[in-house]
Amino acid sequence: RYGQAEKDHQTGAATGLAYTQAGGDTLSIEISLAKGKGKLTLTGKLGDVMKESAEAAFSYVRSRTEELNIDSDFYEKYDVHIHVPEGATPKDGPSAGITIATALVSALTNRPVRKEVGMTGEITLRGRVLPIGGLKEKSLSAHRAGLTTIIIPKENDKDLEDIPESVRDDLTFIKVNHLDQVLEHALLEEN
Amino acid sequence: RYGQAEKDHQTGAATGLAYTQAGGDTLSIEISLAKGKGKLTLTGKLGDVMKESAEAAFSYVRSRTEELNIDSDFYEKYDVHIHVPEGATPKDGPSAGITIATALVSALTNRPVRKEVGMTGEITLRGRVLPIGGLKEKSLSAHRAGLTTIIIPKENDKDLEDIPESVRDDLTFIKVNHLDQVLEHALLEEN
Amino acid sequence: RYGQAEKDHQTGAATGLAYTQAGGDTLSIEISLAKGKGKLTLTGKLGDVMKESAEAAFSYVRSRTEELNIDSDFYEKYDVHIHVPEGATPKDGPSAGITIATALVSALTNRPVRKEVGMTGEITLRGRVLPIGGLKEKSLSAHRAGLTTIIIPKENDKDLEDIPESVRDDLTFIKVNHLDQVLEHALLEEN
Amino acid sequence: RYGQAEKDHQTGAATGLAYTQAGGDTLSIEISLAKGKGKLTLTGKLGDVMKESAEAAFSYVRSRTEELNIDSDFYEKYDVHIHVPEGATPKDGPSAGITIATALVSALTNRPVRKEVGMTGEITLRGRVLPIGGLKEKSLSAHRAGLTTIIIPKENDKDLEDIPESVRDDLTFIKVNHLDQVLEHALLEEN
Amino acid sequence: RYGQAEKDHQTGAATGLAYTQAGGDTLSIEISLAKGKGKLTLTGKLGDVMKESAEAAFSYVRSRTEELNIDSDFYEKYDVHIHVPEGATPKDGPSAGITIATALVSALTNRPVRKEVGMTGEITLRGRVLPIGGLKEKSLSAHRAGLTTIIIPKENDKDLEDIPESVRDDLTFIKVNHLDQVLEHALLEEN
Amino acid sequence: RYGQAEKDHQTGAATGLAYTQAGGDTLSIEISLAKGKGKLTLTGKLGDVMKESAEAAFSYVRSRTEELNIDSDFYEKYDVHIHVPEGATPKDGPSAGITIATALVSALTNRPVRKEVGMTGEITLRGRVLPIGGLKEKSLSAHRAGLTTIIIPKENDKDLEDIPESVRDDLTFIKVNHLDQVLEHALLEEN
Numbered sequence A, B, C, D, E, F: 001r002y003g004q005a006e007k008d009h010q011t012g013a014a015t016g017l018a019y020t021q022a023g024g025d026t027l028s029i030e031i032s033l034a035k036g037k038g039k040l041t042l043t044g045k046l047g048d049v050m051k052e053s054a055e056a057a058f059s060y061v062r063s064r065t066e067e068l069n070i071d072s073d074f075y076e077k078y079d080v081h082i083h084v085p086e087g088a089t090p091k092d093g094p095s096a097g098i099t100i101a102t103a104l105v106s107a108l109t110n111r112p113v114r115k116e117v118g119m120t121g122e123i124t125l126r127g128r129v130l131p132i133g134g135l136k137e138k139s140l141s142a143h144r145a146g147l148t149t150i151i152i153p154k155e156n157d158k159d160l161e162d163i164p165e166s167v168r169d170d171l172t173f174i175k176v177n178h179l180d181q182v183l184e185h186a187l188l189e190e191n
């Protein structure tokens, strides 16, 4: 079951790119907020590295509420659930880090994520974006899904040459060092 | 021991369709609410994917209390127990997601679930309904149990042709993209 | 070590029937209440299915406090311990469900359990009683222990023919669909 | 390292009898109370059955504070630690149940345990005393340690004949059905 | 890396003696107190028996605050961390019990531990000191580290003959039954 | 992917030196603080020894807030997340102890860490710095990354001779016994 780009801009959800033994695929990161006390739930058959990656994205957002125009008390007011459909498919690795952070900021600021954007990159606690593997396969799956803009780590610049030219020409690659740049290109203004 | 349709419309319980190595079967999803502090208990020999699926259904409902006419404080007032009899039979997979969400909304709104309805479909945090496997076997078991209306994911449309015509003709298939459509067809008005 | 019927009506304890590789046996379900905050403790070398069965029984009782004449705040006032002697013998399966529920209602209402009654049946969150296995062996052990009344699931009706007539004639079988019927036959009036 | 009887009556400690592959041995059950909030700690390389046995003993005492002349709020005021030296020796089984209960009542009532008394027996939540194994080996080790009074379950009466007469004549066996009888014979008046 | 005696009397740290397959060694037990709520943290690659031994030492101290001149509320005011460098070396066994208790009393009373003292012995909840293994190897390592006074369990008296006379003559052995005696010989007056 | 020195002085992050089967490498230790209640989160595929090492560093800082000019209530006000990118690479061992402590003090005092400094050393609860392995490989990777000052444990003095002279001459080695010395050389004044 191949992924497809969203039909509308989504709030609280972003599209990542995965690389598995079966090749590349897109994956949705979904966030739900509910009145609560700061509990973080992670589901979608996620491996330990991906869970820790989500925790890093979450802590980054919590530590930058002021700069991100997020209520600094959100953690005390809400329970946060991060889910990655399709629930029976195992997922792992750190490369969904910036996608999780983007979906989370979208949910907390009510700013939609552009429907044509996919992204991949490890996030650190300082918001830095670290390089990832499988850029070629990820780009092919993004293209197949109908995405047109792909946000990638600057350090993966050297891997662009591995993507078939026909695909590369259809896609706009945005190279980033920091989550601020991701958010700038992925988020629309508040609804 | 084959399943049977409920004899009466039930509140806080809904009928799902399971697909195991032994073929299709119906299963009941039961919800109990008790005065408490928001603890969620999941029982019935459920595998990890099914537990996560229940957590997704639960979070979806919690994040949409206003639209669903549910007291937004229910999570602070009740402990919620989701159980799937028969307790010695292992169960897994994400396809009970919409059934769990439906039973939960039924329990929280006091609206009964139509006794003639069975359903299958993965739920996401946005309430989307994702396709499932084993539609043929599930439909046969629903038919055998006496159900007449089956709610399925729209993406499973292509699998209807695999169901024997004699069975297909006895059943009404409702194809859905979102939980809102499931609830519209499965729930009666409040008691 | 074969079980024996209780010599007196017991409050907070009920007699179940177990079926193991070594044949049938009776088992006591004991409940203790102590001032506390709603902690549930389950002991007696219980397998996961039996523990979940106890949780289902517990949730059923919590969700029906009004109908059962139980203080609706009991869960906030007491810690509840459910224990099944003999502590070195492994026990599992869902068939003690109605026995656990009965012992719990007895403890919370101060109504004694009739000493001559044994019972077996899975309980669901709606209080339904589901069929169990090993009725023949369980009946033989109940007979040997001196019990005279056996409460069984209505769906096990068909298995009564497997019990030797000499034993069957000594025992009164009460067939039930719901826990309400169990309590009606098993509990005496409040002390 | 063979056990020895205590030189003085002890408060908050009692002497049990263990039966291992290496034969019989005595073991001390020690209780410490410290200002706290009801946490129960179990140490001494205890197996799961022995831990559950300690929980049963603990719950029995909590549920009978009035009859035992114990402050009914003790559980909210103290943390309770139950330890069984020697810490490197694995211990398991339910037969220390009445010893744990006795040490606990001693600690909470400030009544010393008679130094010449050893005991063995499973405890249930109703305070019943169930039979144990290895009575012969346990009696030999009690004799060797210098104990003179051994409290045993009434149901083990039939096993006394297996103890060598020379040992049996040196020991007083007290046969009990219930913890009340244990406490009557094991505890002195408050210091 | 062989241990060495401390250069100064230390508060909140004491020197124990370990016996491993590689022979004897000294080890430091370090305590840190920080404003908190009674959390106990145990680190240093400790095995289960050593962790339980630390819990026993901790409970002993908590239960004797009055006799030890410790603020009886310390457990509600502080988090306590017990660490045993070197963090990559596995450690186990109950014989550091009295060392842990001594370091803890030192930290809570602000009384330094004499720098020339090493010690070994299991502690019980009553403060009793039980015998240990490897006294010969432990003594050799204490001697090599420059310690001059070794506190040992009285029951290990019989093992002193196994220590080479040249080493034995350099060391003062203090034989103890109870932690009170350990503290008397190991602690200086408050700073 | 080889490490590189930071381009700017960083607050809440410090550079450690790792030694793995694949040789030496630099690693970043990142700290994020967010309004919270004292929860400590450790991520980055850390082994147990490294996690315990982080706990020791954390407890040291908590126990010395006064001397370190840190708000003594920080633990009650913040949740602390310690992360070590790159999230898919397993990391273990105690030698990042002083780096973690330095990053933490930097985050809590707002004093930047000098960008040219790398460090390695186990930390104890008293702030002592214990020797580590792989100094040669660590120094080579530090040199390759462009670091110019390396803080090492004094006890590793003897291992400096193993480093190629050409590398050794480019690096300034600071030998330390205690974390105070680390902080003195690694931290700049508050921003």
Ligand SMILES: [Ca+2]
Residues within 6 Å of the ligand: A001, A002, A003, A025, A026, A086
């Ligand atoms: Ca897919």
Ligand SMILES: [Ca+2]
Residues within 6 Å of the ligand: A158, A159, A161, A162
């Ligand atoms: Ca390339």
Ligand SMILES: [Ca+2]
Residues within 6 Å of the ligand: B001, B002, B003, B025, B026, B086
């Ligand atoms: Ca079935």
Ligand SMILES: [Ca+2]
Residues within 6 Å of the ligand: B158, B159, B161, B162
């Ligand atoms: Ca088809």
Ligand SMILES: [Ca+2]
Residues within 6 Å of the ligand: C001, C002, C003, C025, C026, C086
């Ligand atoms: Ca039995």
Ligand SMILES: [Ca+2]
Residues within 6 Å of the ligand: C158, C159, C161, C162
């Ligand atoms: Ca039959």
Ligand SMILES: [Ca+2]
Residues within 6 Å of the ligand: D001, D002, D003, D025, D026, D086
């Ligand atoms: Ca012994």
Ligand SMILES: [Ca+2]
Residues within 6 Å of the ligand: D158, D159, D161, D162
């Ligand atoms: Ca016999």
Ligand SMILES: [Ca+2]
Residues within 6 Å of the ligand: E001, E002, E003, E025, E026, E086
């Ligand atoms: Ca050493």
Ligand SMILES: [Ca+2]
Residues within 6 Å of the ligand: E158, E159, E161, E162
């Ligand atoms: Ca000897």
Ligand SMILES: [Ca+2]
Residues within 6 Å of the ligand: F001, F002, F003, F025, F026, F086
């Ligand atoms: Ca690297």
Ligand SMILES: [Ca+2]
Residues within 6 Å of the ligand: F158, F159, F161, F162
């Ligand atoms: Ca050298």
